[in-house]
Amino acid sequence: MITKNLQDAFNEQINKELYSEYLYLSMATWFDAENLPGFASFFKIQVQEERFHAMKIYDFVNERGGRVILEKINKPQINFKSALAIFEMAYKHEQFISKSINELMDVSIEENDHATKSFLNWFIDEQVEEEASMDAIVGKLKMLGGNGHGLLMIDNELGTRVFTPPTN
Ligand code: OFO
Numbered sequence: 001m002i003t004k005n006l007q008d009a010f011n012e013q014i015n016k017e018l019y020s021e022y023l024y025l026s027m028a029t030w031f032d033a034e035n036l037p038g039f040a041s042f043f044k045i046q047v048q049e050e051r052f053h054a055m056k057i058y059d060f061v062n063e064r065g066g067r068v069i070l071e072k073i074n075k076p077q078i079n080f081k082s083a084l085a086i087f088e089m090a091y092k093h094e095q096f097i098s099k100s101i102n103e104l105m106d107v108s109i110e111e112n113d114h115a116t117k118s119f120l121n122w123f124i125d126e127q128v129e130e131e132a133s134m135d136a137i138v139g140k141l142k143m144l145g146g147n148g149h150g151l152l153m154i155d156n157e158l159g160t161r162v163f164t165p166p167t168n
Pocket of ligand 1: 017050094097130
């Protein structure tokens with residue numbers, strides 16, 4: 001059985017994952033409006049990943065005898081300066097999410113809850129990927145240029161991303 005303390009922390013994390021979903025959907029709308037379908041598609045797939053993260057925590061809270069409580073999801077930013085500004089923001093956001101997962105791990109260590117620690121290890125590893133994928137595109141945008149040919153090249157590449165739900 002999960003403690004009330006951890007239940008509350010997990011409910012906050014569900015809200016953060018759902019906010020991530022909403023933020024990335026907002027970024028997709030910006031790219032769609034800019035006629036960059038590959039970038040938009042990248043973020044629509046990221047939206048699915050974030051929903052997967054939220055539901056993974058949802059299921060765990062239930063399995064451990066806790067109660068999922070949904071709160072309001074904040075309105076995401078709508079207007080952005082450039083593709084580079086979006087990916088810099090996404091990278092920063094993923095760093096914030098990693099910090100939040102680390103804090104959840106700290107609580108589960110304090111409470112000596114081994115099942116929760118084991119569960120959170122998946123998220124610790126996942127966040128390494130989440131940060132790296134945003135940071136890699138920041139690097140590409142800086143290298144190839146945030147407009148013209150470079151932007152179209154990256155758009156083509158990002159359009160090939162597919163969503164593969166993790167099996168574990
Ligand atoms: Fe759920 O990892 Fe991104 O935000």
